Amino acid sequence: MTLPVATESAYLLDIYARYRRDPLSVPADWRVHFEETEPGRPAAPADGDQLALRLIEGYRRFGHLEAALDPLGLAARPAVAALGRLRAEAAGRPDLPVRAVLAGAEQETTAAALAAELQRLYAGTVGLEAQQVEDDEARDWLHAAFEALFAAETPVDLANRALDAIVLADTFETFIKVKFPSKKRFGVEGAEGLIVFLRELLREACLAGFGETVIGGMHRGRLATLATVLGKPVGVLLAEIKGRDLTDGGPDFTGDVPYHLGYAGEVGHDGRRMRLSIAPHPSHLMTVAPVVTGLARGKRRRGGDDVLCLLLHTDAAFSGQGLVSEVLQLGGLAGYEVGGTIHLVVNNQIGFTTNAGEGRSARYCTDIGKMVGAPVLHVNGDDPVAVARAAALALAWRRRYRRDLLIDLVCYRRNGHNELDEPRFTQPQLWAAIDGRPTLRESFTAAIAALDATAPERAAALAEAFKAEMQDGYAAIESLRPNAGPAGEEAWAGIARAGQPALLLPVETGVPVERLREIGRAASRIPAEARPHPKVAQFYKARLEAIESGTDINFATAEALAFASLLAEGVPVRLSGQDCVRGTFTQRHLAVHDVETGERTLPVAAVATGDAWLEAVNSPLSEYGVLGFEYGHSLADPHRLTLWEAQFGDFLNGAQIMVDQFIVSAEAKWELRSGLVVMLPHGLEGQGPDHSSARIERLLQLCAGGNIIVANPSTPANLFHLLRRQVKAPWRKPLFVIAPKALLRQKACISTLEAMAAGTAFRPVVDEASARPARRVVLCSGKIGYELAAGRASRGLEQEVALLRLDQLYPFPADELAGALSRHGDAQWLWCQEEPANQGALAFVQQQLRSDARFAGRELAAVSRPALPVAAGGSIERHEIEQAALIARALDLTAADA
Incomplete structure (x- = not known):
């Protein structure tokens, strides 16, 4: 040819x-x-x-x-x-x-x-x-x-490195098995190739110049990974396995089981150093995956490629959990890519007691990865040299193409799902084969002797030295003293731990009016060469007029001013969510699109200074994965503002695992702090059961120890201060904003620039400061306050009925509320909400008042919809009838008990 x-x-x-x-x-x-x-x-x-x-x-x-x-x-x-x-x-x-x-x-x-x-x-x-x-x-x-x-021929040094990894893993597991026979450890026996892969991959990454590797893990082999790969002090690890609490975390610190804990350290090779961190994770194993990818993006230099993202999975979770699809899709999107993630799937060939044929219909547990074009390397876990070479190839692909790659490490478990489980009950034939197989340490030590006759003796010496180190650590378990917790990231230096009392202290977040006006002008300017849609041009024109006048500032403008003022102060801002750039309710228009070319401009981004930038990202149709990604992003640096917006507040239920396992509990379990803002559009407006409620009651049930903030801002100025407080406060807490829908265009719902001026701050209780005591004080939260005000005005009851709006529900602003209520003497107290009686903030507010001596003996009457199994009715007619009835009941002074 x-x-x-x-x-x-x-x-x-x-x-x-x-x-x-x-x-x-x-x-x-x-x-x-x-x-x-x-x-x-x-x-x-x-x-x-x-x-x-x-x-x-x-x-x-x-x-x-x-x-x-x-x-x-x-x-x-x-x-x-x-x-x-x-x-x-x-x-x-x-x-x-x-x-x-x-x-x-x-x-x-x-x-x-x-x-x-x-x-x-x-x-x-x-x-x-x-x-x-x-x-x-x-x-x-x-x-x-x-x-x-x-x-290629097998290099002797590669084979010896693989043997070292296997020996260390085997020595560790043997020691733990003897010392703690009744403890769950999810040991690595049968999957020692995992340790080979990790040590080789991290060595290659270090030599290649990566500055950091962030890892999301699993239970299987976690303890051995901490000890033999990440370098966690074995004495501390052994003490945790025994059950000692070594962290003085205070009354709100709960801790977690050892195989959930994270760790940060370093690895060094040939004079190079690389930081390592493995994130803590819950028993919902895949939940950590989007968190770590978000963390990796947050840690990268803007436009750089100095952080490697590595995710560890097991076969049953990887093939069974829908979150895998979300994470894989995110990896190829411009707003979420991390330069390619290496996925290592430890393929046990079984779930807990579920055979592969019962747990998936695909041939391979990694088949879902092929939907995004990711190559897959299937490796026999008992061939350590092949495993090490797969690690080298995976990193080479990642460096060259910056795309995902999957490793299917086919192995087995010598023990059951955990060491206390008996797998022979359900898989007798499989475990008969396992029981008759020599350990990988035995078989590979014999095989490597043909390459290096000194290898067996050297490996034995390594094992003895590591065993002695563990024995010393074990002997010192009882003498270890509690410490101040794990060393924090350098970026978090100076950010204080805060409990509930600290969160209730005012934080000045205002900006001088003229400076705010200057920033607002620049953030409202569409470039002359752009050709916006006429309605968008009018939107920006009206915004600029409001800023110039200093009045009629609506929610969207207040939000834009919060973003712009932070950017002008050098604070990066990232917002993501479904259709969030325009806004679900056509309220935001962060991006201006040229009607002829489609090219987009971000006017608000023009005011950024220093290293600040604005990321505004329309997310895929995902809640679970994207919220996890943004939470992870928020962990990287407290000096950024990271926000996720649900299309409707109800959609948070699609990410409830992320809320439960990380956002509300990670500080208590793992001392992870986050300033993430979760924006949940809320309000009953006749749109049916699925587009009405942010499920405030669920969030309030999860509040304890000052773990989060739940706010329902009823004025644009309060939203402005809330968002700025997230980076201006000396602490960081996740903020759940019960965000407005109807109030976005409510003519009465406006603020002035003066309400955002220097010396101003967020107001947790919006009080009218009536001149004289009222007969009834109606407490409420959110948009119903405006409907109550309109109903009161139409009835001429301004002197008879006082309205108090709780713009922060947790931590509960008891001091401010007590001060406001004290001006009304013995007036009747009534709580009015549009949510059904079994939902909303009613039960929470009642409990807060009952538990405070200042409110002792006072009953809080309630007006609400009757208890329902859904959030709202399904027709606008029904909604309007019910809403009118609510307002009437709340304002009916003839009723002794509303």
């Missing part, structure tokens, strides 16, 4: 074969090249070369199906018919000369030898799936790199 001279690249023969089958299947430049070089149909290659092309293509596509991936040898290895025919054809012509491009280089061989080499490479203890990679160049690079790496 005569081929063009310019076609000596590593992927020539593959692309040339594709061109011959279908010219339109190759990139246009290659198609033109072949057509110009060989007019007409290309000449048929010689028989040997044609067979070589088919062999290479066949093994690259199907070889993984025949690979020996199961260390136990129990999994079926189907013979691929196409490969069988190719092998038979090659065997039938043993001396047939062929030319083939493997590992990026052309080589002369025979068909039989080529078939044998391909069988060894692609159907040995490693299987490569790359057909889902649509980029031809990337796929061909991957094949060439795979072939070069796995065809």
Whole structure:
């Protein structure tokens, strides 16, 4: 076969074969090249070369199906018919000369030898799936790199590093098993390849110049990973396993089980240093994945690539949890990408007691990753050299293409789901095979002796030294003293821990009026060359007029001023959520789109100074994954404002696991602090059960120890102060904003710039400061306050009825409320809410008043909708009738008991 001279690249023969089958299947430049070089149909290659092309293509596509991936040898290895025919054809012509491009280089061989080499490479203890990679160049690079790496002789130093990892893991687990036989440890026995992979990957990352690696983990092998990979002091780890509380976290600190805890440390190789951190995680294992990817993005230099994101999974969770799809999708989106994540799936070949065939319908536990074109390396976990090489290849792919890659580490569990479980009840045959298998330490030590005769003796010495270190740590368990908690991130230095009393102290968040007006002008200016939609242009014109006048500041303008003033002070701002850039209610218009080109401008971003920038990201249709990502982002730096907005507040229920496991509890469990803002549009407006309620009652049930802030701002100025307080306060807490819908366009709901001026702050209780005591004080929260005010005015009851709006529900502003109520003597107190009686803030407010001596003996009457199993009715007519009745009852002074 005569081929063009310019076609000596590593992927020539593959692309040339594709061109011959279908010219339109190759990139246009290659198609033109072949057509110009060989007019007409290309000449048929010689028989040997044609067979070589088919062999290479066949093994690259199907070889993984025949690979020996199961260390136990129990999994079926189907013979691929196409490969069988190719092998038979090659065997039938043993001396047939062929030319083939493997590992990026052309080589002369025979068909039989080529078939044998391909069988060894692609159907040995490693299987490569790359057909889902649509980029031809990337796929061909991957094949060439795979072939070069796995065809090479085993370096002695790599084999010794793998042995060290296995010995350390085995020594650790043996020691723990003896010392703590009744403790759950989710040991790594049977999956020691995990430790090999991690130590090799982190070594390569350190040598490659990464400044930091952030890891999201799992239970399996967590303790061994902490001890043998991340370098956690074994004495501290052993004390935690025993059950000692070594952190003086105060009354609101609960701690967690040892295999949930995180750790931060360093690794060093050849004079280079790299920071390492593994995030704490809950028993909902996949929940940590979006948190860590968000953390990785938050830690990266803007536009840089100095942080590696590594996620560890188990097979049952990875194939069973829908969150996996959300995380994988996020990895390829501009607002969320982290330069590619390496996913290592520890494939136990079983869930708790659930066989693979009961837990998934796909062939592989990693098959979901193929939907985003991520290549997959399937590796036999009992081949440590192959595992180490897979780590090197994974990092090389990540560095070159900045895309996700999956490792399917096929292994087994020597014990049950945890060490207290008996797996032989449900999988007797599987565990019969496991029981009859030598440990990986035994088998690999014997195998490596052929490469390095000194390896067994050196490994034994390493084990003895590590065992002695653990013995010393064990002996010192009782003498360890509680400390001040884990060392915090440098970025968090100076941010105080805060309980409920500190959160109730006022924080000055105002900005001088003229400065605010100056910032507002700049943030409302659409570039002259832009051609906005006429209604958007009018929106910005009206905003600018309000800012110039200093009056009629609505919610959207107040929010924009909060963002702009922070950006002008050098504080980065990130907002994400479904349709959040325009705003679900067409209220925000952060981006101005040119009607002719579609190019977008962010006027608010123009005021940023220093290293500040504005990220405004329309998220995919995800709550669970995206909220987790934004929470993780908020952990990276307290000097940024990170916000997530639900399309409707009800949609938080799609991310309830993230709320429960991280946002409201992570500080108590793991001393993680966050200033995340969660914005939940709320209000009953006749839009039906699913677009009405932020489920305030659920959030308030989760409040304790000053863990979060729940606010329902009823004025634009209060929203302005709330958002600025998140970065101006000396503390950081997650803030749940019960965000307005109807109030976005309520004419009475406006503020002045003076309410945001220097010396002003958030007002947790909005009090009218009536001149004389009223007969009835109606307490409420949110938009119903405006409806009550309108109803009161229409009835002429301004002197008879006082209205108090609670703009912060938790921490409960008891001092401010007591002061406001004291002016009304013995007036009747009544709580009015539009939510049903079993929902909203009613029960919480009643409990707060009952538990405070200042309110003792006073009953809080209530007006609400009757208890319902849904948030609201389904018709506007019903809504309006009920709402009018609520207002009437709340203002009916003839009723002794409302």
